[in-house]
Amino acid sequence: MRNVLMVVSGPSGVGKGTLVKTLLKRRADVVESVSCTTRAPREGEVNGREYFFLSKEEFSRRIAEGDFLEYDEHFGNYYGTPKSFVKETLKTKSVIMEIDVVGGFLAKKAFPECILIFVAPPSVEELKRRLLGRKTETEEEVLGRLSRLEYEMKESEKYDYVLINDDFEKALEEFSDLIDREKEK
Numbered sequence: 001m002r003n004v005l006m007v008v009s010g011p012s013g014v015g016k017g018t019l020v021k022t023l024l025k026r027r028a029d030v031v032e033s034v035s036c037t038t039r040a041p042r043e044g045e046v047n048g049r050e051y052f053f054l055s056k057e058e059f060s061r062r063i064a065e066g067d068f069l070e071y072d073e074h075f076g077n078y079y080g081t082p083k084s085f086v087k088e089t090l091k092t093k094s095v096i097m098e099i100d101v102v103g104g105f106l107a108k109k110a111f112p113e114c115i116l117i118f119v120a121p122p123s124v125e126e127l128k129r130r131l132l133g134r135k136t137e138t139e140e141e142v143l144g145r146l147s148r149l150e151y152e153m154k155e156s157e158k159y160d161y162v163l164i165n166d167d168f169e170k171a172l173e174e175f176s177d178l179i180d181r182e183k184e185k
């Protein structure tokens, strides 16, 4: 059986983080990749566990050396998936990268064998209602999230698998089964 590289994407609020974390607790043969970032560690974060925390200079150097499978800027900081970490880990385990659809397509370009998995809400309308109902964000932020949601749902058509997170245990089982099938290919 081979080890597989997977990207998990999905709109914010869809529960993909919980799905991945639970899967990792149940499967010792799968790990999550650790990204690099230029942002400062938050309280409780450990270098090499949540992220590899790099200076801007170090990050730029690694871009130049081609060490990122994909990278992007969020809120003024860089984030990227290190090729070296992924390649090394794949020797012993399957690897999950939790990244957005743009990063997902970049990863597929760099690693064509990488499997793209999209976690979709049972109903887009319900997710929209939930986003609109949140009182913690400005209208502008909500509109930004809604247009992002539409874009991601459209792009999910190009993904290899779409898991509908309706019944959590069922979604988890489908996720685990597809890993088994892919490992056997």
Ligand code: 5GP
Binding pocket: 035, 036, 039, 070, 071, 072, 074, 079, 080, 081, 098, 099, 100, 103
């Ligand atoms: P945070 O600073 O809250 O941990 O993450 C901020 C954003 O960076 C999130 O949207 C997260 O998905 C994104 N992010 C984290 N790691 C990576 C990565 O390796 N590549 C890309 N493209 N985005 C990432």
